[in-house]
Amino acid sequence: MSELLHFSEHTLQEVALGFMALVYTIRILWLFGFKAGGERQAATGPPNTTPAKGILYSWANIAMPWAMESTRRHYLIYVQFAAFHIGVTAAIALSFVIPYWPGLLESRAVVLILQIVIGAAFLVGVIRIIRRVGSPYMRAISSPDDYFSLVLLTTWFFFAVLAVPNQIAGGEWHLLGYFILTAFFLVYVPFSKISHYLYYPFTRYYLGKTMGYRGVYPVRRG
Amino acid sequence: MSNANTRSLKAEKVLERMGQKLNRQMAGSLLACVHCGLCTESCHYVLANPGDPTYAPAYKGDLVRKLFKRHFDWTGRVFPWWVKAGSVWTDEELEELKDTVFGKCTNCRRCSLNCPMGVDLATFNRMARGLLVSVGVMPEGVAVVSKDQWEIGNQMGVLKEEYLDTLEWMAEEMQDELDDPEADIPIDQFDCDVVYSINPREVKYDPRTIADAAKIFHMAGEKWTMASEGWDMTNFGLFSGDDDLGGSVAQRLYEKVVELRGKQLVISECGHGYRSTRCEGPNWAKYDVPFVMESSIFTMLRYIKEGRIKVDKSRNSRPVTYHDSCNMGRSCGLFEEPRELLQLVCSDFREMYPNRAENYCCTGGGGAMSMSEYTGRRLKSGVIKANQLKETGAEIVVTSCHNCVDGLTDVIRHYELGIEVSQLVNLVANALVIEPKVAIPVEEVVEVVAEALPLAGRTLLVADDEPDQLEYLATVFEDNGATVLRATNGDEALAMACSEKPDLLTLDLEMPGRNVGEVYEILRKDPELESLKVCVITGRPELRKLIYDRSVRKPEGYMDKPVTEEALVSTVRRILELAHDESAAGDESTP
Numbered sequence: 001m002s003e004l005l006h007f008s009e010h011t012l013q014e015v016a017l018g019f020m021a022l023v024y025t026i027r028i029l030w031l032f033g034f035k036a037g038g039e040r041q042a043a044t045g046p047p048n049t050t051p052a053k054g055i056l057y058s059w060a061n062i063a064m065p066w067a068m069e070s071t072r073r074h075y076l077i078y079v080q081f082a083a084f085h086i087g088v089t090a091a092i093a094l095s096f097v098i099p100y101w102p103g104l105l106e107s108r109a110v111v112l113i114l115q116i117v118i119g120a121a122f123l124v125g126v127i128r129i130i131r132r133v134g135s136p137y138m139r140a141i142s143s144p145d146d147y148f149s150l151v152l153l154t155t156w157f158f159f160a161v162l163a164v165p166n167q168i169a170g171g172e173w174h175l176l177g178y179f180i181l182t183a184f185f186l187v188y189v190p191f192s193k194i195s196h197y198l199y200y201p202f203t204r205y206y207l208g209k210t211m212g213y214r215g216v217y218p219v220r221r222g
Numbered sequence: 223m224s225n226a227n228t229r230s231l232k233a234e235k236v237l238e239r240m241g242q243k244l245n246r247q248m249a250g251s252l253l254a255c256v257h258c259g260l261c262t263e264s265c266h267y268v269l270a271n272p273g274d275p276t277y278a279p280a281y282k283g284d285l286v287r288k289l290f291k292r293h294f295d296w297t298g299r300v301f302p303w304w305v306k307a308g309s310v311w312t313d314e315e316l317e318e319l320k321d322t323v324f325g326k327c328t329n330c331r332r333c334s335l336n337c338p339m340g341v342d343l344a345t346f347n348r349m350a351r352g353l354l355v356s357v358g359v360m361p362e363g364v365a366v367v368s369k370d371q372w373e374i375g376n377q378m379g380v381l382k383e384e385y386l387d388t389l390e391w392m393a394e395e396m397q398d399e400l401d402d403p404e405a406d407i408p409i410d411q412f413d414c415d416v417v418y419s420i421n422p423r424e425v426k427y428d429p430r431t432i433a434d435a436a437k438i439f440h441m442a443g444e445k446w447t448m449a450s451e452g453w454d455m456t457n458f459g460l461f462s463g464d465d466d467l468g469g470s471v472a473q474r475l476y477e478k479v480v481e482l483r484g485k486q487l488v489i490s491e492c493g494h495g496y497r498s499t500r501c502e503g504p505n506w507a508k509y510d511v512p513f514v515m516e517s518s519i520f521t522m523l524r525y526i527k528e529g530r531i532k533v534d535k536s537r538n539s540r541p542v543t544y545h546d547s548c549n550m551g552r553s554c555g556l557f558e559e560p561r562e563l564l565q566l567v568c569s570d571f572r573e574m575y576p577n578r579a580e581n582y583c584c585t586g587g588g589g590a591m592s593m594s595e596y597t598g599r600r601l602k603s604g605v606i607k608a609n610q611l612k613e614t615g616a617e618i619v620v621t622s623c624h625n626c627v628d629g630l631t632d633v634i635r636h637y638e639l640g641i642e643v644s645q646l647v648n649l650v651a652n653a654l655v656i657e658p659k660v661a662i663p664v665e666e667v668v669e670v671v672a673e674a675l676p677l678a679g680r681t682l683l684v685a686d687d688e689p690d691q692l693e694y695l696a697t698v699f700e701d702n703g704a705t706v707l708r709a710t711n712g713d714e715a716l717a718m719a720c721s722e723k724p725d726l727l728t729l730d731l732e733m734p735g736r737n738v739g740e741v742y743e744i745l746r747k748d749p750e751l752e753s754l755k756v757c758v759i760t761g762r763p764e765l766r767k768l769i770y771d772r773s774v775r776k777p778e779g780y781m782d783k784p785v786t787e788e789a790l791v792s793t794v795r796r797i798l799e800l801a802h803d804e805s806a807a808g809d810e811s812t813p
Binding site: 032035040069071077136145146199 | 244245246247248249250251253254255256257258259260261262263264273275276278280281284297301303304305306334335336337338339340341342500501502503504505508509510511514515551552553554555556557558561573576577578579580
């Protein structure tokens with residue numbers, strides 16, 4: 001292993017992670033700087049609906065594609081969402097496995113599973129790029145950051161698929177590419193839409209609390 | 223007005239106030255959108271305007287989001303173009319924002335519930351409305367209605383005398399119908415179990431709902447009252463985004479109930495009124511309400527369950543469907559009680575699909591009915607609701623919201639569906655089982671007099687330049703016994719009023735020829751037309767100032783188009799009967 005690859009796998013990642021954690025902390029503190037909205041009225045809705053139930057339902061919404069009409073009608077988009085985010089998780093995990101637990105990748109089954117999962121995410125990334133560019137609705141709402149983030153992640157998936165076997169016999173470029181992109185991703189994330197997962201628990205918490213208090217969540221259908 | 227380098231005063235104020243209004247929930251919603259596009263098809267405007275992305279919820283949200291990013295989020299401050307952050311500089315840009323937040327969204331919250339991220343677009347759309355209203359940028363109708371609610375105390379400018387007269391009239395009708403002189407609409411009674419609040423639309427256009435509710439309270443043996451002031455449970459602050467107005471209106475109502483020492487405030491069927499009074503009002507007014515508040519839906523349901531009233535569902539045998547009001551449903555969770563009630567009072571209830579939290583807006587939400595400049599868009603978007611209604615096969619659509627009544631009526635007329643719109647209170651009143659009184663045989667032969675048509679013997683002048691509208695109004699009046707004269711412009715109306723001396727003139731505010739305001743002023747100043755009553759019937763409420771800003775006697779009646787036959791006849795009849803009562807009272811007091 002070259003010094004550059006060793007640096008990319010360790011020092012570069014640690015610095016990038018530290019930077020991301022610092023910026024995230026600042027972002028959370030900033031968000032908490034806004035006053036919280038309150039509810040003075042008595043609860044509405046059925047007596048068995050509560051803010052706590054609303055919050056749990058709201059958080060669990062992500063795993064219930066049948067709960068919202070938007071995901072129920074567009075189940076393929078939901079499947080893409082699931083594949084994409086499982087791929088993200090796997091690719092992030094890979095950045096820890098290679099430097100700290102390389103033995104895991106000696107199993108061909110593990111390598112194959114990771115490559116399938118991350119490869120599927122790569123394919124979804126390509127589909128998402130096509131959708132974002134091809135649909136007039138998507139173009140109308142997209143910012144440069146939306147396109148860049150998507151291309152960045154899709155490229156990162158590509159390198160991650162190649163990096164999974166953790167082999168340097170044929171050269172280090174794919175591992176270098178993967179780790180440099182991972183570091184860039186960690187630094188860029190707090191400034192981009194990719195940081196949505198940071199806000200997700202808060203938006204869903206507040207919506208769930210309000211809707212639970214008012215008896216709307218859990219949603220009932222007839 | 224400003225150039226590109228300096229911000230207009232209004233734009234400056236909007237940004238300043240935005241900083242004061244933002245809370246954590248809104249900031250989270252403004253930060254979290256990932257532009258996934260899944261909300262797009264949840265909006266009825268999008269579905270009715272395929273190919274136009276400017277109706278997409280995420281697109282509309284971005285118009286507000288860009289301001290947040292540019293001025294409150296440092297990523298947007300550093301790289302504005304990268305994240306589509308932007309600012310507002312000119313009054314024209316504020317007008318464009320107005321066109322979207324008022325004219326392309328009814329705040330129905332359907333997109334909020336369909337957003338995987340939990341972005342509550344309706345909440346910050348309302349905030350944007352409030353910011354614009356704070357600098358005077360709003361549709362004319364919103365300004366007019368807000369002014370009425372601030373100054374007169376209710377959003378339709380109903381005067382106290384008009385309100386009390388209507389209650390008295392309805393009480394008399396109820397006494398006649400029940401043949402019970404004890405049946406009454408109590409006013410300002412202390413220590414009652416129920417204080418009943420209503421929508422001013424009921425006084426203006428649909429007094430039948432007041433009579434129906436009164437009948438139900440009476441039959442249930444309820445100790446109830448209505449307030450002579452502070453009775454309007456509607457709240458235009460919800461639509462305009464003006465929390466100050468919202469708080470003030472809500473507090474007026476709460477304080478009246480406290481003053482009357484009422485135990486419970488019952489809110490008549492009105493979606494935004496229920497949400498404003500029951501849910502948002504205490505927050506806006508920062509007021510801890512010391513009494514219970516409930517929708518009349520709960521009250522009626524309880525009366526039936528407790529056996530205080532008896533109903534016979536076979537009296538409502540026509541197929542009925544239910545439209546969930548956005549404010550009652552998606553914002554207050556009131557879904558099952560109306561259905562339970564309908565099952566008790568109707569024999570053929572059919573569900574509409576989608577329903578409950580997934581129902582589509584009636585198109586009249588968010589104050590859309592008062593924004594006539596967007597009527598075309600509203601009716602176009604109504605195709606979604608029209609299809610929903612048609613598929614039920616119902617003859618009656620029931621809703622628990624006065625805005626929905628108007629919105630649905632408009633959609634039904636526009637798409638020629640031939641469906642009747644009703645409210646639960648009407649169906650419950652119709653299903654009431656009223657025990658017959660024990661008849662005391664009388665030997666005298668009572669002469670039966672055939673009931674006269676309500677407008678028999680009256681001469682009405684209808685002034686309207688739209689042939690369809692003119693014919694509709696004239697036909698309704700003729701069917702009810704009136705002699706009708708027709709005018710299609712201001713000059714003609716003036717000439718006919720002077721020559722024919724009708725009892726009442728219905729006046730459209732937008733007609734060719736002489737300005738309608740001038741015509742009105744001339745009529746009012748003519749001593750020979752002292753007794754002429756005028757009822758304005760218009761589709762453009764923002765033109766009211768043509769008449770109401772003049773220093774002459776105000777019209778005796780006012781109605782927004784579209785008008786139903788029932789509302790039209792009852793309003794005109796009330797104006798004429800009040801005129802008759804006044805002249806009779808005048809005669810009595812004359813020595």
